Amino acid sequence: MNTETNTNNENSVKICDSLDKLIMGIGHVVMWTNGVLIFVIILQVILRYGFGHGLVILEELQWHLYALGIMFGASYAMTMDSHIRVDIIHARLSTKWQNRWDLFGIFFLLLPFVIIIFHQSLDFVYESWRVNERSDAPMGLPFRWLIKGVIPVSFSLLGISVISRAIRLFYNLRRG
C-alpha cells in the first residue's frame, strides 16, 4: 500500500534499500506478463474463431505467463507490504508493537514456511529435470522443469524480501 515509505530517510537501511530495489525491479519487469497474456489470449481467440484452429503452444503459454505473474508477485507484495492483514486489533496498536508482532510472525510463521517450501520444491524441480519432462501434448511446450523452477526461484525472492523487512523492523525497533 505504501510504496514510498520504504525508501524515505527515516526508515532507510542501506542493505534493505538495495534488496527492496532488486525485488521491485524484478517485479516491474515481471508485471508485464499480464500484458503479454492479454496479447496471447487475443491471438489465440483470433486463430481459433477466425481461422478455425488454435495452437496448443499458445494455450500452454497462457498458463505459463499467468504462473510467472502469480508466483513472482508474492515477493513484490511483501516489499510493498500489501498482503492482506486482519487489522481489527492491529490498527490500534502502537507502531512499536506492530513491528514486534511482525518480527515474531516473520521468524515463527513466515520464514519456516518459506524455507520448507523452497527446500521441498528443489526435489520437485530436480525430478522434472532428470526425466527431461515436457508437456503431455505432442505439440506442447518443452522444458516443463523451467516453469516448475519458478517455485524455488520465487520463494527465494520471497525469502530475500522477508529478510530485508526483518532487518528493517529490527533497526526501527532499536532506534525506538
Add this chain to the structure above:
Amino acid sequence: MEFNDYLVIAMFLSFISLLFTGFPVAWVLGGVSVWFTFVGYFSDVYFDTWTGLDYLTLGMSVNRIFKFMDNWVLVALPMFIFMGLMLDRSGIAEKLMKSMQNLFGQVRGGLAVTVTTIGIILAASTGIIGASVVLLGLLSLPAMMKQGYSKTLALGTIAGSGTLGILIPPSIMLVIMADQLGLSVGDLFMGAVFPGVILGILYIGYILIFCLVKPEVAPLDPDRKPLNIKILWDIFKSILPPALLIFAVLGSIFAGITTPTEASGVGALGATILALANKKLNLKVLVEVMKSCFNTTAYIFAIFLGATCFALVLRSLGGDELIERSLTGLPFGPYGIMLVILGAVFLLGFFLDWIEITLIVLPLIAPVVSSLGFEIDGHGVVDNPELVWFVMLIAVSLQTSFLTPPVGFALFYLKGVCPPEIKLTDIYKGVVPFIILQLIGLAIIIMWPQLVIWLPAVAYG
C-alpha cells in the same frame, strides 16, 4: 474425541488467534500448518499417536502449488482484475454519473438510484470490495452532499452498491469458487444474474419509496434540466460502450462461444480500448494498472499458497470429516444446518475477506451441503445444482457481512474516503436498511432455488 480431533481444533484456534496479531493471513496459514505438522510428527514418534504427518506432507503442498500454476480456469483471474482496474481508470464511471444524473434527477432519490445503477454496471469492475466502494464514494458522495441528501441515505447507498460486485458477474469470487468446488464458471455466472437483479431491484425500489415517503432526505436538484431527447441520447452514448463490453464478455461465455479465460482476455483488451477512446490511457496509467494488477493478483494467490498447505495438513488430520460430522450431527434438519453454515460465514466475514473464506471454509463445507439432500432440479443440465445455489447464498451472506457494523469491510473503506465531518456512526445508521434488504434477498433465494438454477439450465439445455 480422538487426539487428531483435538489437533484440528487447536489448529483452528491458533490460526484465529494469530490472525489478530495482524500478521498477513497467507503467512499465518502457512506457518500454522508447518508447526502442526511438526507437532503431529513428534507426537507420532514419542507418544504413539497416529496423525501420519511428516515432512513429506508438506512436500505435497509443492505439488498443489504447481496445480495452481498449471490451472487454465484461474488464468481468467488476473485478466478480470486487469479489466476492472482499467475500467476504474477509463473515466466511464464519471461519464455515466454525469449523464444519468440528468435522467434520474427528475425524481426524488434519483442521484441514489444513479449510484446503485453504476454500482451494478461496474460490478464487473472488480469484486474487490475496497475498490468499488472507494470509486463510488469518491464519485458520488460530494454530489449527494451538495444536493442536500441526508447523510445516512447517501452513505448507505454507496456501501450497499459497492458490495454488489462480489456477486454480479464477471465476479472473480465466482471464478475462484468454481475452481475450488469443481463447478462450471458459466453456471455460476449465469446463476448469479437473477440474484443480482433481485438485489438491484430491492435497492432501487427501497430508495424510490423511501424518498417518496420522506421527501426531505433527497431534495431535487434546483438546476435540473427538463428531460429532452439530447439527454437521452447522451445517456445512450455513455452507457453503450461499457454495456457492450460487459455484454460481449458475459454473452460469449453464456452463449458457449468462448471459455471464461478467453472472454477475460477479450474483456481486458476491451477495457483498455475504452480507456483509450476516452483519452484516459497513457503510459503512466498503463504502468499503474499493471502494477496494481500484479500486486492484487499476488496477494490473492499468496493466500492460495498458505491455504493449500493448511488444507493439506487439516485433511491429513481428518479435519474435513470432523466438520462434516459435527455439522450433520446438529439436530436441525437440512435448512437449519444450512442456516447455521450461512450464519458462520456471515460471522467469519467480519474479519476475513471473501478470498480466505472461499479458499479455507468453502471446500470444507461443500461436501456437507451436498450430503444434506436438497432436492433441487438441475433440469438434467446443471451439475450439482445444490452447490450452485449454495454458492449464491454464500455470496449474498458475505455481502451482507461486509455491510454489517461494527466491523464490515465496506464501512471502513467508505470511511476512508469520507470528509472528516462524517462519523462512522453515520455510516452505521445508513447501512441498516440495506442490510435488511440483503436479508430479504437472501430469504427469496433460499425459498426459490430455481431463481438461481433456471437461467443456466435454460441457456445450456
